[in-house]
Amino acid sequence: MDAVISFLAAAIVAGTPLLFATLGEIITEKSGNLNLGVEGMMLMGAVTGFGVGLSTGNPILAIISAAIAGGIGGLVFAFLTISLRANQVVTGLTLTIFGTGFASFVGKSFVGAMSPESIRLFFRPIDIPVLGSIPFIGPIFFRQDAFVYLSYITVIALGLYLYNTSKGLNLRAIGENPGAADAASININLYKYLHILLGGALAGLGGAYLSLVYIPAWQEGVTAGRGWIAVALVIFAVWNPYKAIIGAYVFGGLDILGFRLQGTNIQISQYLLSMLPYLVTIGVLVAISMRKSKRNSPPKGLGIPYFREER
Amino acid sequence: MFRIIKRTEISKKNSVAIRGVSIVLALIVSGLFIMVLSLNPLEVYKSMIDGAFGNDYRVFETLRKAIPLCITALGIAVAFKMQFWNIGAEGQLMMGACFATYFALFHSAMPKPLLLTVMIIAGMAGGCIWALIPALFKAKWGTNETIVTLMMNYVAIKFITFLQYGPWKDPNALGFPKIASFPKNAILPDFLGLHIGWVFAVILVVLIYMFMKHTKIGFETAVLGESEKTAIYAGMNIKKIIIIAMLLGGGLAGLSGMIQASAVSNTLSVSMAVGTGYTAIIVAWLSGLSAPIIAVVSILFAALLEGGSFIQTAYGIPESAALILQSMILFFVLGSEFFVRYKLVRKNNTASPDVSKAKAQGLATAKEVK
Numbered sequence: 001m002d003a004v005i006s007f008l009a010a011a012i013v014a015g016t017p018l019l020f021a022t023l024g025e026i027i028t029e030k031s032g033n034l035n036l037g038v039e040g041m042m043l044m045g046a047v048t049g050f051g052v053g054l055s056t057g058n059p060i061l062a063i064i065s066a067a068i069a070g071g072i073g074g075l076v077f078a079f080l081t082i083s084l085r086a087n088q089v090v091t092g093l094t095l096t097i098f099g100t101g102f103a104s105f106v107g108k109s110f111v112g113a114m115s116p117e118s119i120r121l122f123f124r125p126i127d128i129p130v131l132g133s134i135p136f137i138g139p140i141f142f143r144q145d146a147f148v149y150l151s152y153i154t155v156i157a158l159g160l161y162l163y164n165t166s167k168g169l170n171l172r173a174i175g176e177n178p179g180a181a182d183a184a185s186i187n188i189n190l191y192k193y194l195h196i197l198l199g200g201a202l203a204g205l206g207g208a209y210l211s212l213v214y215i216p217a218w219q220e221g222v223t224a225g226r227g228w229i230a231v232a233l234v235i236f237a238v239w240n241p242y243k244a245i246i247g248a249y250v251f252g253g254l255d256i257l258g259f260r261l262q263g264t265n266i267q268i269s270q271y272l273l274s275m276l277p278y279l280v281t282i283g284v285l286v287a288i289s290m291r292k293s294k295r296n297s298p299p300k301g302l303g304i305p306y307f308r309e310e311r
Numbered sequence: 312m313f314r315i316i317k318r319t320e321i322s323k324k325n326s327v328a329i330r331g332v333s334i335v336l337a338l339i340v341s342g343l344f345i346m347v348l349s350l351n352p353l354e355v356y357k358s359m360i361d362g363a364f365g366n367d368y369r370v371f372e373t374l375r376k377a378i379p380l381c382i383t384a385l386g387i388a389v390a391f392k393m394q395f396w397n398i399g400a401e402g403q404l405m406m407g408a409c410f411a412t413y414f415a416l417f418h419s420a421m422p423k424p425l426l427l428t429v430m431i432i433a434g435m436a437g438g439c440i441w442a443l444i445p446a447l448f449k450a451k452w453g454t455n456e457t458i459v460t461l462m463m464n465y466v467a468i469k470f471i472t473f474l475q476y477g478p479w480k481d482p483n484a485l486g487f488p489k490i491a492s493f494p495k496n497a498i499l500p501d502f503l504g505l506h507i508g509w510v511f512a513v514i515l516v517v518l519i520y521m522f523m524k525h526t527k528i529g530f531e532t533a534v535l536g537e538s539e540k541t542a543i544y545a546g547m548n549i550k551k552i553i554i555i556a557m558l559l560g561g562g563l564a565g566l567s568g569m570i571q572a573s574a575v576s577n578t579l580s581v582s583m584a585v586g587t588g589y590t591a592i593i594v595a596w597l598s599g600l601s602a603p604i605i606a607v608v609s610i611l612f613a614a615l616l617e618g619g620s621f622i623q624t625a626y627g628i629p630e631s632a633a634l635i636l637q638s639m640i641l642f643f644v645l646g647s648e649f650f651v652r653y654k655l656v657r658k659n660n661t662a663s664p665d666v667s668k669a670k671a672q673g674l675a676t677a678k679e680v681k
Contacts, residue, residue, distance in 0.1 A: 034457070036398075080642065084649040089396050089457065090596045093589060094641040101634025105344065108629050225465070232458055271473035278462040278469070289454040 007253070008140045012148060015252025017042070017206040017214065017223075019151050021230035022237060022244045023158055024202030028074070029234055030162065031195040032175040033081060036092025038203050039227025040099020041073035045204025047103040050211040050218045054110055059122040063147070063208050070204020071197045073099060078196040082189055096227065107218050115216035123147050123213045147209050154202070158241040171195060203227070232281035238288065251277045314656045326651050333647035337640040344635055348628060355622055362621020363614035369621075371505055375575065377613035378508045379404070379567040381606055383591035385519045386438075386563030388600040389556050391592075392523065393536040397557065399445060399460030400564045401588025402467035403438040407565025408572035409471055410437030412490065412579040415497035415572075416479065423496045430497060430569055438565020439558050441467060446557035450550040464588065472581045479579075492578045499574040506574035512606070515563065520602035522559075532556050564588065590616075593641060612637075 021038050028035045035041075049066030053059065077095050080086040114120075123145040132142040141152075162168040173181040174191050182188055210222050229251060237244040254277050342352030363373045383400050390397035411434040414426065421429065441463055448454035474490070481491040499507050523529040531552050535542040542549060567587075572579050594612050598604035619633025 036457075076642070080645055084646045085652070086645040086648055087596070089398070090593070090641070091645055093398075093592060094638050094645065097589075097593075097634055098638035098642070101631040101638060104631030105629055105635060108631075228461060228465070232462055235455075235458060269473055269477055271469050271476060274472075275466050275469040278465040282459055282462050282466075285459055286448055286452060286454050289448070289452040 005136065005139050007256075008249075009143065010256055011249050011253035012140065012144060013214065013252070014255045015248040015250075016148050016151050017209045018226055018230055018233060018251055019244060019248035020154070020206030020209065021203045021227055022233040022248055023151075023154055023241055024070075024199035024206070025230055025234045026199075026237065026239055026241055026244060027158065027171075027195045027202070028199035030171050030175045030239060031192045032178060033078075033192060033196055034088050034092065035074070035077050035095070035196060035199060036089060036231060037073060037077055037095025037099065037200075037227075038230050039223055039225065040096035040102075041070040041200045041203035042207035042210070042223045042227045042230075043099040043103035044073050044207070045070040045201075046207030046211040046222050047107045047218070048204070049208030050110065050113075050115065051106060053116055053119050053212055054113060057116045057118040059119045059212070062119060062212060063205060066204045066208030067201040068204070070207065071201040073204070074197045074200020075193075077200070078193045082192050082196075100221075103222075104220060107220070110218050111220065113218050115212045119212055120216055145213060147213055150205075155241050155245055162241065203230070206230070229277060229281075232278070235288070236281055236284050314658050315653050316656055318652060318654050329647050329650050330644060333643035334640055337636070337643040340643075341632075341636040341639045344632065345628070348626075350626060350628070355626060355628065358622050358625055359615070359618030361618075362625070363618040369617065373610065373613045373617045374505055374509060375613075376616055377609040378506075378512050379571050379587050380591050380594050380612055381512045381609035382508075382515055382567040382570070383564045383588060384595040384598070384605045384609060385515055385602060386560035386567075387592055387595040388598070388602065388605060389519065389523070389532065389563075390560040391536075391595060392600050393532045393552060393556050395446075395449065395553060395556060396457045397442065397445075397460050397560050398457055398592065399442065399463045399588070400560070400591050401584060401586065402460070402464035403441040403561045403564035404568035404571070404588050405464075405467045405471055405584055406441040407434035407436075407438035407568035408579050408583065409467075409474070409568075410434055410565070411569035412479075412493075412572055415493045416491060419494045419496050421496070426496050427499060427573070430573060431566065434565045434569025434572075435562040436565065438561040438563070438568065440561070441565070442557045442561025443554070446554050450553045468581060468584055471579065471584075475579070475581055490579045493573060497573055498577055499570065506570070508570040508574055511566070511570065516602050516606045523602065528552065528555055564591075590637075593637070597641070597644060 021042055024041075025035065025038050045066035048069035049062045052065040053062030056062070073095055076098075077091055080091045081088050125143050125145050126149075128142040128149075132138045134142070160168075162172065170181065170186045171191055173184070174186060174188055178188055206226070207223060210226075211218055215222060233244065233247040233251065236247040254273070257273060338352075338356065342356075345352045345355050362369060364370050383404060386403075387397055387400050411430040414421075414430050414433050418429070419426065442460075445454070445456050445459040445463060448459055449456045476488045479490045481487075481489055483491065501507065502510055521529075523533070531542065531547045534545065534547065535549060535552050539549070542552075568583075571583060571587075576583055590612060591609075594605060594608050598608045615633060615637060619630055619636070622628045622632070623630045
């Protein structure tokens with residue numbers, strides 16, 4: 001039982017970067033833009049957060065700078081695809097290439113360096129008084145570090161925003177049918193810009209968690225494709241922030257499952273196991289498109305740029 | 312302030328000029344990154360060119376890098392033409408290499424020409440199958456192809472890792488996880504100093520060009536890409552078009568993978584997946600999906616990569632600088648597309664001349680009447 005609890009708690013830790021990135025991309029896609037640059041934005045956040053953390057030792061400054069870096073990545077994407085009407089798929093891919101190059105370039109000087117003592121200390125597991133004592137659930141969810149708690153807050157905040165506020169409703173309208181939203185005097189471009197930026201900031205936070213807390217050191221390619229998994233997780237979560245938790249933690253668990261199984265007698269090749277997240281995502285996608293349920297489909301305007309004159 | 316008007320046509324000169332300006336801007340911005348390293352950008356750029364084309368050996372290396380880019384990009388261009396966002400070239404490439412490797416490893420007793428032919432067919436088949444799966448999902452249920460093709464990339468890489476560390480691990484490698492090197496039988500021969508892949512590339516450029524411009528299916532692909540509704544109205548079989556275009560895309564990527572495995576690395580390895588599939592997407596897109604331009608752009612991109620490696624050893628500039636340069640060029644070209652398609656017109660806050668004249672006349676008449 002203890003082993004299960006510690007495994008699940010570790011799955012949450014492993015899944016937190018995925019969660020941030022997924023939440024960010026959910027917001028972006030809800031606004032109708034498919035930003036494939038998540039991996040790039042995560043890396044930009046990871047290297048910036050780490051760099052700032054290394055030189056200042058201040059955890060708050062570090063994560064703020066990571067969010068800003070990711071946000072800048074998002075801003076570039078938004079500017080190119082909204083104002084300059086560039087192709088979203090290619091722009092996103094380019095952002096990933098740029099983010100990868102940028103992180104590798106900037107991080108060259110601190111490869112192998114560990115996250116500073118002060119930051120690791122700040123993000124140590126904190127036991128929440130009453131909640132942490134609930135049997136089973138307590139040790140899993142409520143003995144985590146502050147960054148993980150931030151992710152819980154973000155999930156709830158985004159969920160409330162999307163489904164319980166009028167601005168959130170506007171956002172959903174833009175993603176589904178920009179023409180109708182435009183006719184209703186919603187400022188499409190402003191919403192898109194803001195949400196793509198926010199999406200980038202969240203991706204940056206996800207990256208920072210990796211370099212500052214999870215590993216916690218700087219290495220080349222620290223994200224290891226998690227940005228791409230996040231793009232898939234958005235679909236797995238059917239564009240719903242609450243369901244994003246399930247996806248992120250399941251995949252976090254799959255991530256560490258390989259290691260955990262090595263000590264046991266279970267003889268599945270870890271490589272075949274590592275295929276699971278991707279196969280499952282494909283399965284979910286196919287199932288969704290087969291069912292074509294309204295609640296669970298992608299925003300209809302996803303990936304299609306909206307320009308008033310071309311209606 | 313500014314009004315955005317779509318251009319009705321644009322002169323070739325202007326469009327080339329706009330692209331040219333964007334590339335120069337990209338070089339300048341990347342130059343800033345280089346200056347941060349206290350180096351002279353002009354010197355570095357010159358070295359990159361030198362590193363890519365400086366001597367015979369380097370030219371061949373550049374061409375060697377260009378071949379897989381070219382072939383894969385051709386396949387991607389066909390898919391993109393019908394707005395089928397095939398991001399899965401990387402996986403299709405690897406699976407092509409994988410299928411070809413099966414024959415190289417376990418049926419190497421065949422005479423060389425036969426073995427190589429079988430490997431080529433196997434390579435194309437591997438890529439085709441890998442591309443067919445997302446194509447079928449799209450044709451049947453409208454499943455989003457971007458994510459599925461992307462996921463298939465990962466499945467392919469993990470699968471090959473599994474083979475490399477498991478069933479296909481070379482027993483002679485003293486525990487090091489690698490697949491055995493191909494026997495001489497399974498290695499593509501050279502032609503004029505470079506492996507025969509370049510001949511394939513040239514032939515394919517011509518074939519794809521003719522396919523897109525002079526065949527019915529090629530035309531239908533373009534129509535489908537422009538407007539799905541038009542294609543349906545014209546009675547075209549959408550599902551068939553999607554599948555054929557993807558088979559082409561996958562087959563070419565698979566062929567490219569087979570060539571890499573056979574002629575370049577002489578084995579199958581996960582480390583072969585260095586993003587060729589993704590770079591090829593960029594090449595295809597930058598070339599405006601045109602076959603002959605793809606040939607040129609692949610060489611230029613290969614030069615960028617080769618030059619990037621060179622300056623890494625010459626100046627200690629991290630290889631990542633080449634990535635930054637690559638993405639900068641792309642950002643600026645992406646942005647410049649806007650200026651090619653639209654023009655900015657300054658909004659006048661005064662009325663047009665005709666209205667002004669009429670207004671003046673009206674005022675004059677009113678004065679007279681008074």
